[in-house]
Amino acid sequence: MTYVDAALATLTERDAxxxxxxxxxxxLEQLAKPESAVVPGEELxxxxxxxxxxxxxxxDDAAARAALDRLAVIKLNxxxxxSMGLAGPKSLLEIKPGTSFxxxxxxxxxxxxxxxxxxxxxxVMNSEGTREPSLAALRRHEGLEDPELPLDFLxxxxxxxxxxxxxxxxxxxxxxxxWCPPGHGDLYTALAASGTLEALxxxxxxxxxxxxxxxxxxxxxxxxxxxxxxxxxxxxxxxARRTPMDRxxxxxxxxxxxxxxxxxxxxxxxxxxxxxxxxxCFFNTNNLWFDLEHLRTLQQADPxxxxxxxxxxxxxxxxxxxxxxxVLQLETAMGAAIGSIEDARAIEVPRSRFAPVKTxxxxxxxxxxxxxxxxxxxxxxxxxEFPVVGLEKARFxxxxxxxxxxxxxxxxLARASSLTVSGDVTFGADVAVEGDVTVEGPRHVGDGExxxx
Numbered sequence: 001m002t003y004v005d006a007a008l009a010t011l012t013e014r015d016a017x018x019x020x021x022x023x024x025x026x027x028l029e030q031l032a033k034p035e036s037a038v039v040p041g042e043e044l045x046x047x048x049x050x051x052x053x054x055x056x057x058x059x060d061d062a063a064a065r066a067a068l069d070r071l072a073v074i075k076l077n078x079x080x081x082x083s084m085g086l087a088g089p090k091s092l093l094e095i096k097p098g099t100s101f102x103x104x105x106x107x108x109x110x111x112x113x114x115x116x117x118x119x120x121x122x123x124v125m126n127s128e129g130t131r132e133p134s135l136a137a138l139r140r141h142e143g144l145e146d147p148e149l150p151l152d153f154l155x156x157x158x159x160x161x162x163x164x165x166x167x168x169x170x171x172x173x174x175x176x177x178x179w180c181p182p183g184h185g186d187l188y189t190a191l192a193a194s195g196t197l198e199a200l201x202x203x204x205x206x207x208x209x210x211x212x213x214x215x216x217x218x219x220x221x222x223x224x225x226x227x228x229x230x231x232x233x234x235x236x237x238x239x240a241r242r243t244p245m246d247r248x249x250x251x252x253x254x255x256x257x258x259x260x261x262x263x264x265x266x267x268x269x270x271x272x273x274x275x276x277x278x279x280x281c282f283f284n285t286n287n288l289w290f291d292l293e294h295l296r297t298l299q300q301a302d303p304x305x306x307x308x309x310x311x312x313x314x315x316x317x318x319x320x321x322x323x324x325x326x327v328l329q330l331e332t333a334m335g336a337a338i339g340s341i342e343d344a345r346a347i348e349v350p351r352s353r354f355a356p357v358k359t360x361x362x363x364x365x366x367x368x369x370x371x372x373x374x375x376x377x378x379x380x381x382x383x384x385e386f387p388v389v390g391l392e393k394a395r396f397x398x399x400x401x402x403x404x405x406x407x408x409x410x411x412x413l414a415r416a417s418s419l420t421v422s423g424d425v426t427f428g429a430d431v432a433v434e435g436d437v438t439v440e441g442p443r444h445v446g447d448g449e450x451x452x453x
Contacts, residue, residue, distance in 0.1 A: 003166035004028045010159045010168040017193035020156050022304040027158075027182070027330040030310035031166065037310045039266045041273025044253040047282055050239070052348040059226035061116070067225035068118030070206040075105055075213040076184055077134055078127035078155045082319075084360060085398035089130040091213040092137055093399070095357065095366045096373045101213050102134060106141040107377025108219050116222065121146035121205065124213065125155050125190060127181065148203040153194035156186045160317055163326035171317045171325070178317070184286070185308045185332025192299055201292055210334065211287040216366060216379040217355035218287045224347065225289075234294040235344040237261070237335050239282035240351045245388075247275040250333065252282040252346055259346055260339040265311045282346070284335045285354040298341070307340040308332035352381055360402040361389045368410040387416040387433075395424065395441075408447070417453065 001009075004025070011024055030036040059067065081090030091101040102124075109122045122144060126134055135152060138144055145151050157179045159168035171177045182189075187210065191197040200208075207228055211218030228236060237259075239252050250263040251274070261284055267274045274280070298305035311331040318324040338344045357363050365371070370386055371379045396402050408429035413419065416433040423441025431445050435453030445451065 003161070006167045007159055007161060016156075017189075019189050019192045019299065019303040020158075022302075023156075023186070023189045024158050024182070024330075026304045026307075027310055027332070028166075031161075031312065031328070031330060037266060037312050038268045039255070039260070039262045039309070040268050041271050041276075044255050044260070044262070044273070044280070046279050047252050047254055047259065047346070050282070050346050050348045053221065053223060053238075053350065053353075056223040056227050059222060063226050063230075064222045065116050065118045067207075067222060067229050068112065068116050068120045068220070070204060070229070071118075071220065071225050072121045072123060072149075072200055072205045072208050073105075073109060073220055074187070074208050074210045075102075075122070075124045076187070076210065077102075077124040077130055077152075077213040078181060079214070080127070080129050081399075083358075083397075084363075084402075085400060089134050091130070092133060093357075093363070095216065095363075095379070096371075099373060099377075100137065101216075101357075102137045103141075104216065104373070104377040104379065105213060106138055106144050107375075109377075110141065110144060111376030112220060112222075119146070120220070121149050121200075121203075123150065123196065124152045125187060126152045127155055146203070149199055149205075150196060153190060153196040155181050155190050156193065158182050158330065160315075160327040160329055163314065163328050166328065169317050169325055169327050174318070180329045181331075182329075183311060183313075183331030184334045185336065187334045188295060188299075188306060188337070189304070191295070192303070197292060197296060197299075201296065206293060207289060207291055209287070209289050211285075212356060214358070215286070215354065215356045216371070217353040218285070219353075219378065221353075228289055228291070232291075233289070233343070233345050234291045235337055235341040236289040237338045237344070237346045238285045238287040238289075238349045238353060239346050240285055240349055240354050242277040242281055242283045243351075244277065246283045247277065250284040250335065251280040252284065252338075253280050255339070258339055259344065261333060261336045263311055263333055263336075265313065266309065282348065284333075285349065286335060287349070287353060288335055288337075290337075290341075294341070306337040308334075308336045309339070355379065355381075360396050360399065361391050363399075363402065364389055364391065364406070364410050365413065367406075368413040370413050382414060387413055388418045389413070390418075390420045392422040396421065411445075411451075419451075 079090045313329040316324040411431035417436045420438045425441040428447035432450045437451045437453045
């Protein structure tokens, strides 16, 4: 049995939807073509100028309401926050006292509905591990659910493949580790496989705005919604200007006169073009918009649509055991659809629309006075540029350690240029940081102390 047959048989044994089978088949076929998983810089050109969000006109009340009435918000919510030592949904982590990511998303949605008198349904793409607690948290917000639509749908899963022969891996010690999500490019397949795509269209929803649940800046902007409707844009990707901090995230480029998205894993060995932020000056915020009717048309012709480049992720079957079997996870990125959907656009947005919390460094920034949380769930930056925060991963990287060391709350960073902390350090209440500050342990920073660089 070939690796393709073996892998597809493993998937179909789980009663996978035909769209999931076809999407996985495509990834398996791409795996046999090494050139499909790499994008050399020599094949790419810089993007040039893009339409900017700040240049879009403000729609009148009627146009705004009409656009939001036919727009759904989808939040990607499959992560368990294991990189921070969490066992539950990362989106339930508090970003301000008493407010989680999902609480903020719910408040944002309800506030936009009230402001514009619009429908604006909210859905989350969950994993099995995030589903129940996330839904319970959202349902505490009265009036959030749309009576015609589900509040969530599930992302897919696929077999991990042995790195040596590409057959599905077997791991009797914990069979759950034999499976993995196919990356957030699975969004399009999951919408079809779950029946959510048809449900949205039947309910009169035409467009979707999609973003990560941990991105504090990703709020539906009525200007983009109205622009999509007026211009008939089938797909739009929000991008922002790269800075030296953005050398690792996916960047936008042109390839054969089409816009494409290139991720770190697609860069061939020895190619240093990825970090050239002058040449490739826009990065992917992972906020995107698309036309549901156009997606359905694409999938009627090709169940695995839209075409997405393969990303091969090399891991071990047990992520906590580097001596366990080496495996490949076949993934795709949802933003990469910009390279295959005809007339897809990119739009330049302010960096404030990209404020993810991926590490405890980011969490400290979010909890500090660099952000104000408004009553309508918006996290408003209090400064145009943020300081660089670097906490020693060994002592601050896990949430329990982080919480213990900042038990009295985050220090003030309003006047900080940078904060670097290493060693056994704990912080008291009402600490302030000014300038470039490095703190080395063992040390306790006392209540009310000001650290000056």
